[in-house]
Amino acid sequence: xSARVQxxxxxxxxxxxxxxxxxxxxxxxxxxxxxxxxxxGPSGCGKSTLLNIVAGFLPPTRGRVLVxxxxxxxxxxxxxxxxxxYVLFPWLTVAQNVEFGPRLQGAPAERCRAIAARxxxxxxxxxxxxxxxxxxxxxMKQRVAIARALANSPSIxxxxxxxxxxxxxxxxxxxxxxxxxxxxxxKTIIFVTHSIREAVYLADRVVVLNRAPGRIKEIFTIxxxxxxxxxxxxxxxxxxxxxxLVKEEVARVHE
Amino acid sequence: MSTVTDLVQWGLRGASLPRRRAxxxxxGVVLAFLALWSLxxxxxxLLGLFNPIFLAGPWLVLGKVWELxxxxxxxxxxxxxxxxxxxxxxxxxLLALALGLPxxxxxxxxxxxxxxxxxLRPIPPxxxxxxxxxxxxxxxxxKVAFITYATFFPMFLSTVHAVQQxxxxxxxxxxxxxxxxxxLFFRVVLxxxxxEILTGIRLGVALSFFVIVISEFIGAEQGLGxxxxxxxxxxxxxxxxxxxxxxxxxxxxxxxxVVRLGRHWLRWExx
Amino acid sequence: MIRTLALPAALLGWATVxxxxxxxxxxxxxxxxxxxxxxAVTVALARDxxxxxxVLVSSGxxxxxxxxxxVAALALGLAxxxxxPARLAVxxxxxxLRPIPPxxxxxxxxxxxxxxxxxKVAFIAYTTFFPMFVAVTASLLRxxxxxxxxxxxxxxxxxxLLRRVVLxxxxxGIVVALRLGFGLAIFVIVGAEFMGADAGLGNLIMEGRVxxxxxxxxxxxxxxxxxxxxxxxxxxxxxxxxxxxRALR
Numbered sequence: 001x002s003a004r005v006q007x008x009x010x011x012x013x014x015x016x017x018x019x020x021x022x023x024x025x026x027x028x029x030x031x032x033x034x035x036x037x038x039x040x041g042p043s044g045c046g047k048s049t050l051l052n053i054v055a056g057f058l059p060p061t062r063g064r065v066l067v068x069x070x071x072x073x074x075x076x077x078x079x080x081x082x083x084x085x086y087v088l089f090p091w092l093t094v095a096q097n098v099e100f101g102p103r104l105q106g107a108p109a110e111r112c113r114a115i116a117a118r119x120x121x122x123x124x125x126x127x128x129x130x131x132x133x134x135x136x137x138x139x140m141k142q143r144v145a146i147a148r149a150l151a152n153s154p155s156i157x158x159x160x161x162x163x164x165x166x167x168x169x170x171x172x173x174x175x176x177x178x179x180x181x182x183x184x185x186x187k188t189i190i191f192v193t194h195s196i197r198e199a200v201y202l203a204d205r206v207v208v209l210n211r212a213p214g215r216i217k218e219i220f221t222i223x224x225x226x227x228x229x230x231x232x233x234x235x236x237x238x239x240x241x242x243x244x245l246v247k248e249e250v251a252r253v254h255e
Numbered sequence: 256m257s258t259v260t261d262l263v264q265w266g267l268r269g270a271s272l273p274r275r276r277a278x279x280x281x282x283g284v285v286l287a288f289l290a291l292w293s294l295x296x297x298x299x300x301l302l303g304l305f306n307p308i309f310l311a312g313p314w315l316v317l318g319k320v321w322e323l324x325x326x327x328x329x330x331x332x333x334x335x336x337x338x339x340x341x342x343x344x345x346x347x348x349l350l351a352l353a354l355g356l357p358x359x360x361x362x363x364x365x366x367x368x369x370x371x372x373x374x375l376r377p378i379p380p381x382x383x384x385x386x387x388x389x390x391x392x393x394x395x396x397x398k399v400a401f402i403t404y405a406t407f408f409p410m411f412l413s414t415v416h417a418v419q420q421x422x423x424x425x426x427x428x429x430x431x432x433x434x435x436x437x438x439l440f441f442r443v444v445l446x447x448x449x450x451e452i453l454t455g456i457r458l459g460v461a462l463s464f465f466v467i468v469i470s471e472f473i474g475a476e477q478g479l480g481x482x483x484x485x486x487x488x489x490x491x492x493x494x495x496x497x498x499x500x501x502x503x504x505x506x507x508x509x510x511x512x513v514v515r516l517g518r519h520w521l522r523w524e525x526x
Numbered sequence: 527m528i529r530t531l532a533l534p535a536a537l538l539g540w541a542t543v544x545x546x547x548x549x550x551x552x553x554x555x556x557x558x559x560x561x562x563x564x565x566a567v568t569v570a571l572a573r574d575x576x577x578x579x580x581v582l583v584s585s586g587x588x589x590x591x592x593x594x595x596x597v598a599a600l601a602l603g604l605a606x607x608x609x610x611p612a613r614l615a616v617x618x619x620x621x622x623l624r625p626i627p628p629x630x631x632x633x634x635x636x637x638x639x640x641x642x643x644x645x646k647v648a649f650i651a652y653t654t655f656f657p658m659f660v661a662v663t664a665s666l667l668r669x670x671x672x673x674x675x676x677x678x679x680x681x682x683x684x685x686x687l688l689r690r691v692v693l694x695x696x697x698x699g700i701v702v703a704l705r706l707g708f709g710l711a712i713f714v715i716v717g718a719e720f721m722g723a724d725a726g727l728g729n730l731i732m733e734g735r736v737x738x739x740x741x742x743x744x745x746x747x748x749x750x751x752x753x754x755x756x757x758x759x760x761x762x763x764x765x766x767x768x769x770x771x772r773a774l775r
Contacts, residue, residue: 077433
């Protein structure tokens, strides 16, 4: 239930000629099936643009994206997306949001309900199934969004700074939940973040992007046990190593 | 007058009164208004200020409404007005949706309709009423068609705007869950646009009561507007004020109905 | 681009339909005036001076009625916003009168004030007062309490708060309220002039009906549309100028 993603020579330029601003420059990368890959970089490095291209929301200026060998031409249900702004459908209840995908595929109502119940249980929101999104806190909304993406059984999940708008405590709790869910589901996940701690905590590999135009600077493989300890010395070592690299980049931009 | 302490605590709204006191105050104001009105009309009679038929007291007005209701005359006029409004407004709303939804969705449709709307919209609808009478005569058709015409524009424009301003992120979210074009329209665009469409419909309801009156002034044998104008010809002030109040009640009920429907359909908007 | 093309496109559409109808006689051609006929009526009425008189008479009524209502709405709105009990007292009355379509009171005004200028001016003032009053009050009440707190903690007195915070913060909303009232004035002047007036654009349109001259009706309607959009454009420009980026919409 997980797929391989290949990015081949992606370029992306915004604006019309004359004022063209390159956002991505020659990004090639292979995401293995079942791995959680973090895209890390300062704001404006093009990491969200990269994710939007994989999602099929934006076409690349050059290059292409392959999912299990098939080129991406637009959004599709095999690539679930979790947005930073949650983007729940405000007119649907929590449960109806989660079963939105299966309903579109025409699954019988009974089955949709069962799927929604299962994923709401997974994110710990069974009791809030009948509420509307306005009645939820930010952390709860993002849990619903994750359940909605997973309930559609995608082979790839794309997450665009999903915990960026949450407070520090909620953020850590949701990181732990995501890592627990991933140990069960083994999806291919591309996760965009600007938090080094978050990347080291979640990722199998961390891709550090350069700024303006975005290109890959370095790829770290995080060899840490599945259930990670944020205070272990190895954890801190990865953190400081990546921090040094990113600081160089920020300093370079400010020169 | 609010002090600085009040202002920084509650802003200009002031502290809210306890429910019961607020209600008592409202009731008191309405009673005071009626009392003042009675007093004024009484004084006119007592002091012989001017011909008392010009300022009928509230009891005379309410009595006239009661009398018209008992004799059954009121219901005929009320029914005639309601029927015209219902048919004219419904046609206007259906037209506004049938044209506004595609116009919001597709630029080509918008470009086709825009010139016509842009040129007709600034013209006060009442200015077109005589044209409707010239075209369709003085009967029902011209009245109903005129309400349709007058209510169409605000409802059409709010529908177009509602569709255009649907958050693209919602469309992205649905597309990445596998929604195709018709599904995007029916499951995302329509529900997301509903609040603003309903606002336009409320405006349309208000507008249809607004304009029906004048088309009933001009050549009608029935309707609340006719009742008012008939009262004017014979200086029947209680009849004029009574019919105006009944019209107000109708408008109020129409608005309340839409608000109620909206509250049901839009319950997801309230925390 | 589209907007500049809208006018010629609509004119072309009108000409096509009306001259086409003249040639094919789908409908009685007298009922569908052509642009040429409308232009002819305009020239004729402009020559004998009656057009200028009608425009002036209508404008005068609008300006007087709207002006009275605007002053009253501003004064009362301010009073009601600053003194909460007054608001609670006025609210039920406004709620009572507002759902009654103002045109329903037009004959009442004619009975009370006669067929002359007074009834028309008073009627426009009555009609435009309520929406302006409600909108002015709302925009004053909407002023963010955090702005008041920020100013007070910088040492503002009550007078400063009203002059330097409340009024400027509410200004964009107040300007929109005035624009709304003006639009409504143009809306109802037509109705007021239908009923027993001897001059004004509404009377001109009604004459077109009585003497079966559809071209004159169309001319009056178009003229009102043009006048309305001109004044509205002027008001929007003034608003931009006065408020800069703070103008609403």
